[in-house]
Amino acid sequence: MNEEILQKIALIQERINNACKESNRNPNEVKLLLATKTIPAERIKMALQAGQTLIAENKVQEIKEKYEALKEIPHTNHFIGHLQTNKIKDLLKYNVSCIQSLDRLDLAEKLHQRLQFENKTIEVLIQVNTSFEESKFGVNPDNAIELVKHVAHLETLKIKGLMTIGLFSSETEKVRKCFRLLKDIQQQIIALNIPNVKMQELSMGMSGDMETAIAEGATIVRVGTAIFGQRIYPDSYYWNENI
Numbered sequence: 001m002n003e004e005i006l007q008k009i010a011l012i013q014e015r016i017n018n019a020c021k022e023s024n025r026n027p028n029e030v031k032l033l034l035a036t037k038t039i040p041a042e043r044i045k046m047a048l049q050a051g052q053t054l055i056a057e058n059k060v061q062e063i064k065e066k067y068e069a070l071k072e073i074p075h076t077n078h079f080i081g082h083l084q085t086n087k088i089k090d091l092l093k094y095n096v097s098c099i100q101s102l103d104r105l106d107l108a109e110k111l112h113q114r115l116q117f118e119n120k121t122i123e124v125l126i127q128v129n130t131s132f133e134e135s136k137f138g139v140n141p142d143n144a145i146e147l148v149k150h151v152a153h154l155e156t157l158k159i160k161g162l163m164t165i166g167l168f169s170s171e172t173e174k175v176r177k178c179f180r181l182l183k184d185i186q187q188q189i190i191a192l193n194i195p196n197v198k199m200q201e202l203s204m205g206m207s208g209d210m211e212t213a214i215a216e217g218a219t220i221v222r223v224g225t226a227i228f229g230q231r232i233y234p235d236s237y238y239w240n241e242n243i
């Protein structure tokens, strides 16, 4: 099993390298994040022992369950799931360095309150719903800049960029549109020169669409299935509040 994960990681690294070559980018500009939802700590451990350093969960409960098993291996934890405000306090116990799924002001304000209380800061990416699908989280693209401006005033939240989940479609050009839109919003925000706002990270691209995302400027690709295999739960379980 160890061998299998190593091979899959090597394959992904090769896909990243090839995609970078195609678009004249330096592979060092693209970080591989392992999306580890539903994956047992033992298998995540193998990936960390193989040299991977960046992992992310979608649910606070899963971070909690795997925390003890993983904490002795140095790594960086991001959060990429829908965050309910009543889980904030719990989430902050587990050494998460970046919340990639900040998508609304009330969440930002409650996070800020709690962080102030704990005398901490945290990195955030603003999640944008570039596919305009109701089933997906993320701020509406038309309201993204507004949200960034508001969050910029909350000094415990360090904005580092944007995150999106592309449209699920076999039509590459439709998927590309989502990533282009995220890049476009990033460029608009950079031009506004908002204090306390960095825009270096574009977290976009997953197992099925990472090449397109890299071509459009991704700096973080989030990969689950292509490394750990198919999950038992449908993604809607993680992405849709109604399920």
Ligand SMILES: *Cc1c(COP(=O)(O)O)cnc(C)c1O
Pocket (backbone or CB within 6 Å): 035, 037, 058, 080, 081, 165, 206, 207, 208, 222, 223, 224, 225, 226, 238
């Ligand atoms: C599960 C998940 C991924 C990884 O998706 P795969 O298709 O398994 O590579 C990426 N981003 C988010 C937000 C996810 O929930």
